[in-house]
Amino acid sequence: MKRMSCSAIGRRLVACLLNISEARRRDLVETVARSAITDKHGRKREGVTVLNIFNDFDYNRSVITIVASIDLIREAVLSACEHACSLINMSAHEGIHPCMGAVDLVPLYPLGKEVGLEDCGKEAQALATALTERVAGTSAFLFGWADSPQHRGLAQRRKVVGWFRKTFDMSTIQPDVGPQPIRRFGITGVGASPYVMNCNVTIDTQDLALGRGVAAAIRETSPDGIPGVQVLALHHEGAVEIACNVESIQGGSPSLTNGEEPWPSFTIGGQNFCHAPASLITARVAEMAGLHGVAIKGTALVGFTPNECRSLAEEALSKGIGEYWKELHRVHM
Template identity: 70%
Template structure:
């Protein structure tokens, strides 16, 4: 990998936008993070990956830059997205409330603390509501000071899980009453969160919801840091997991004697449930009902992968890394 000088103060934003059918539009939003309105490249910024899901009509754009420059890159992408996506016309099976639905910012190493990301996230939320008139935002995680309410809790409070959210009942943290076409954007910070989706070969949503409930962190036999939804997907059911990093050393969480993947933020060790364990648990639960697993998709990267690829992309001055490496995962 590249010299550590390229890794200083790196953070990642996994920008979630409510569009996946128009690939050119999504790539236009990604490029807005990389180039200013005169086409001049922002140094030290790369887009590592674009994950598109047509059924969800949702894309996740992985933007990496230093903590000092991530804000402008993300805001430029958000401005572009808000100008191109109309939530009044959006259709998809994944719950969403905003043209830009989610802006999480994560530290990628020792040089940046979670509180630094929280401060930047609050600035991004403020900047979005100022630069795009009519947008509004709620805060979650470390950005939600002093309560630090988690994303799942904040989404529930905002009505995000409802089939048709009542925008008039929402009280955003920043900006006006949410309105179409922009909707409502969640902005937050914390240790890295992965997305791991496991598809089971059934259309039985009740079974999917039962498996999701069994995996969820809040249940007795659940997995630490795992938040789960069951959603219809391409004629099957997808168990869609947000995998939060949890505090702990490599030996504090193990599976079959193997330590969980671990990384460090400001001297504090964190680890996360491996995708292999999530897949195995889903396979076990589905297998009891005679149903098999069709496949597993990791949306983006593990924290360690994200850091390593970012250092490589920046050392090679590759801005559109997703394109050159063929990393768009449809």
Template identity: 65%
Template sequence: MVLCFPQPSLSKSQILVILCCVCPQCDSLLCVSVGEAVLSACEKACSLIDMRAHSGGHPCLGAVDLIPLYPLGEDVLPQDCASEARAVAEGLTERVQGTSVFLFGWADLPLQRGLAQRRKDMSWFQKNPDLTQIRPDLGPAPGRQYGLTGVGSSPYVMNCNVTIDSQDMVLGRGIASAIRESTDGGIPGVQVLALPHEGAVEIACNVESLKGDPPSLEWPVFDIGGQSYCHAPASVITRRVSELAAVKGAGTKGTAIVGFTPRECRGLAELALSQDIGEFWREQRRVRM
């Protein structure tokens, strides 16, 4: 993920990305432009990862599968992130020949379709999609070596995974369906898959932020450019999964927030910048992306 964060000494158009590295000359935190940082990482990934030799249980289409840009400060506006995301998408297809990109969120103009919808459009959820039938927004038809990369921007998306103490994928898919946003009675903003995970079933949730007031005080709120947003908390997701699993006689083994909550992410970014802490993620004990 890319975190767009304004620096007090810079204009809001000078968006920076906080890199998890230390300058070898001065031992301080390095901040470079979003585009250059991301493209450098993509070039390295594409030199190391060949999708023709890839295998794994989690759906993916690209050596670099997803590049989401999120605003963390009130002064970073949706159009700032959208512009940066589109520049990254164009830069990737230019600097790594043979890569292909689809756009989502604020970067997907003029429709601004969400990530879940765009992934459906691109056959991302299919196990063995026919790449020749996929029409990317940038670059050639996806090839087998690099596959297809999603690039876009949106309000922060939290990843919350709840593991149920069962190997029953039918049970897992039923729970995933019940809490999915598109289901009547589902949790707003939650996109979810059930995946096998270390001898159990993981209910893997992308928790999207929503415009407007929260449905309850338990839901965290934040602001982007004067617009209020909220998101379902991990406690609500865990409680619902636990209740649904218990009906079938199963328990849960735990919840992992992969990455950060929006509030936590901003707080840690501010702390790392203020104290010149490089590789800050190494100091965290919870699961991080």
């Protein structure tokens, strides 16, 4: 059978950076990932790839990057969610990172030229409904373009359901889809938005208060914050990690100073978007931490930039590679 060209494949692509509340059992995480690329009979799903699996032991959280056309993404992600819910019990979960669900986050990001945010929003709504129907006891809240017509962002919706609290009462949470949440599954955030990267910068201190000050300084809502950056400071591997969600913003680069590099850009449905580069976030964190005599230990980009994600997905799908994360591992060994 003749394979499609990358240009033909790329027009309707959607990425899901599936966040599950488990990282310490690698075999379990890989089982969830494989369920996205195989059907219930164990046969390979054509047109679906898992680009990357990121595990964090301290956080006890994994991010699985699933890419397919918008016509195929729902079944692939649902299969992964079903397996995760059957294998992860939130009653026994321990980890530093905030979380509320066995499947904690299901964001859909348009990568293709012919896929818009509205398309992904409708697909996310359908996915949330299907999950609560297939796995009895699961429930979801919606964000972004799935949260119609408000289009409230993920951070805002997380605050409403109490995601940032250390402890929470399931009986007080009002889901958008499904029944009252139960401890076994928790509640899942399902939504759609322009691509969101995860960029984590580690600073060489165990002083969490200092880390929170650094995080506050670069947060989007601060006077000199970085547009699109939502951030937490968390203890991590004997240091403090400045964990950033880097949201894509509409338009071109903000005003640049001191020789800053232009922000990487991409297009969704004819509209231009861009995102803060990891180099800028690292530099700002280094600057703020340096005011207290603290150095940075390193920067980790969880997954890919939007352009990298699309390019790698086109390569993986054109070659029919479902377990692409293994190819990446071999390349980086």
